[in-house]
Amino acid sequence: MTTHQQLVRTLLRQGVLPPEWHEAVASVDRGLFIPEVFEGGDFTSDPEGWLRSVYADVPVVTQVNDGKPTPEGGFGLFTSSSTMPSIMLEMLALLDVREGRRVLEIGTGTGYHAAWLSHRLGARNVTSVEFDEAVLSTAVKNLNNSGHHPTTVLGNGHDGHPAGAPYDRIICTCTVRNVPRAWLEQCPDGLIVTPWGSSYFSGSFLTLTVTDGRARGTFSGDPAFMWDRTARPGAVPLGGIGRGEPGAPGMRSTTDIPPQNVIQDAPAFFTGLSLTDVRYRWCQADDDSGEATLRFVTDDGRSWATVEYVPDAETYEVEQHGPRPLWDEVRHEFLRWHDLGAPDRSRFGLSAVTGTGTDVGAGDDEQQVWLDDPHHVVARAGTRMSPPAACRPTARD
Numbered sequence: 550m551t552t553h554q555q556l557v558r559t560l561l562r563q564g565v566l567p568p569e570w571h572e573a574v575a576s577v578d579r580g581l582f583i584p585e586v587f588e589g590g591d592f593t594s595d596p597e598g599w600l601r602s603v604y605a606d607v608p609v610v611t612q613v614n615d616g617k618p619t620p621e622g623g624f625g626l627f628t629s630s631s632t633m634p635s636i637m638l639e640m641l642a643l644l645d646v647r648e649g650r651r652v653l654e655i656g657t658g659t660g661y662h663a664a665w666l667s668h669r670l671g672a673r674n675v676t677s678v679e680f681d682e683a684v685l686s687t688a689v690k691n692l693n694n695s696g697h698h699p700t701t702v703l704g705n706g707h708d709g710h711p712a713g714a715p716y717d718r719i720i721c722t723c724t725v726r727n728v729p730r731a732w733l734e735q736c737p738d739g740l741i742v743t744p745w746g747s748s749y750f751s752g753s754f755l756t757l758t759v760t761d762g763r764a765r766g767t768f769s770g771d772p773a774f775m776w777d778r779t780a781r782p783g784a785v786p787l788g789g790i791g792r793g794e795p796g797a798p799g800m801r802s803t804t805d806i807p808p809q810n811v812i813q814d815a816p817a818f819f820t821g822l823s824l825t826d827v828r829y830r831w832c833q834a835d836d837d838s839g840e841a842t843l844r845f846v847t848d849d850g851r852s853w854a855t856v857e858y859v860p861d862a863e864t865y866e867v868e869q870h871g872p873r874p875l876w877d878e879v880r881h882e883f884l885r886w887h888d889l890g891a892p893d894r895s896r897f898g899l900s901a902v903t904g905t906g907t908d909v910g911a912g913d914d915e916q917q918v919w920l921d922d923p924h925h926v927v928a929r930a931g932t933r934m935s936p937p938a939a940c941r942p943t944a945r946d
């Protein structure tokens with residue numbers, strides 16, 4: 550039988566549903582939060598298909614392109630969803646939620662998560678902020694149908710909700726580039742959990758412990774959340790880059806760094822601390838040659854680079870185009886990471902302060918990423934620690 554209990558059984562079988570969340574998850578029916586038509590299909594005449602999608606441990610995308618129609622042949626950007634239940638439970642474990650805590654959620658979405666929180670903590674302890682008016686209005690209807698009435702707020706999550714502060718916990722369900730100062734002010738002693746990153750690498754949860762307006766945190770997990778609507782990466786499609794681009798050809802060189810090495814988890818995380826406005830994609834050749842092109846582009850679309858991977862080659866062809874030599878920049882960060890001893894992502898941490906807090910060397914509003922020890926700062930939010938030594942392609946790396 551495919552029912553809400555089926556979802557609970559799946560989560561139990563996966564070992565991801567802890568006892569303290571069992572009752573809330575078992576009591577809140579996910580079906581009350583998912584419409585018959587969503588990104589996965591139109592289920593108005595396929596109730597069995599709807600049950601299979603809704604009561605599985607999968608994300609359900611409920612809005613694309615901010616609710617605007619997708620142009621013919623265009624790309625449908627996911628802009629709201631019901632998060633995959635096991636990922637929500639992973640975030641809640643990081644959040645260390647306990648009875649009586651006051652929680653601010655950023656990104657109401659369908660309201661499903663806010664209903665879990667309300668069931669466990671009491672609706673009076675839950676506030677949820679959503680940017681999109683239509684999304685919020687549906688969420689409020691869903692929440693009412695489920696019998697939960699947390700405080701819901703239409704607004705930019707960056708501002709938090711000062712009227713309900715202070716909070717013991719803040720949980721954000723969209724990816725942010727920086728921790729807004731308002732969060733630190735409104736959660737001066739507690740925990741903040743959010744997907745965090747840059748255009749280059751956004752696959753980390755940041756868990757911050759805040760004490761007296763001073764926050765320190767660590768990175769974990771492998772989330773793939775939709776972006777904060779006010780801080781999305783550029784939209785230049787990466788697939789076509791380097792293929793018959795008009796204008797002058799780019800600067801050509803070669804590198805002996807196998808391109809796949811620079812996009813492994815830890816170096817990609819490290820590079821993304823500095824190259825916050827660069828995206829990349831590994832494009833496998835559509836034959837069985839094993840060849841691939843690694844493409845990079847800046848969010849403004851003005852600079853791009855490609856590196857051609859050929860199996861068993863000793864060097865790889867590089868092309869760079871536009872005002873910024875992107876491969877040189879990536880290479881610089883990769884070598885810097887290597888010189889640090891090729892550390893794992895789990896060894897990095899972040900410090901942030903509000904105007905009233907103090908932290909090691911951190912100025913007002915500054916966010917620093919460090920390695921192992923807060924004194925060993927390796928990046929300041931959104932800035933490069935030093936420019937690449939050589940911003941011109943070398944004949945050979």
Ligand SMILES: C[S@@+](CC[C@H](N)C(=O)[O-])C[C@H]1O[C@@H](n2cnc3c(N)ncnc32)[C@H](O)[C@@H]1O
Nearest residue numbers: 629631656658659660662679680705706777778
């Ligand atoms: C993954 S969905 C939320 C899932 C939700 N927790 C649930 O269980 O249904 C992320 C939501 O964040 C919202 N969002 C994005 N940027 C925001 C911002 N700056 N402030 C508030 N909400 C934002 C999106 O509109 C979207 O509804």
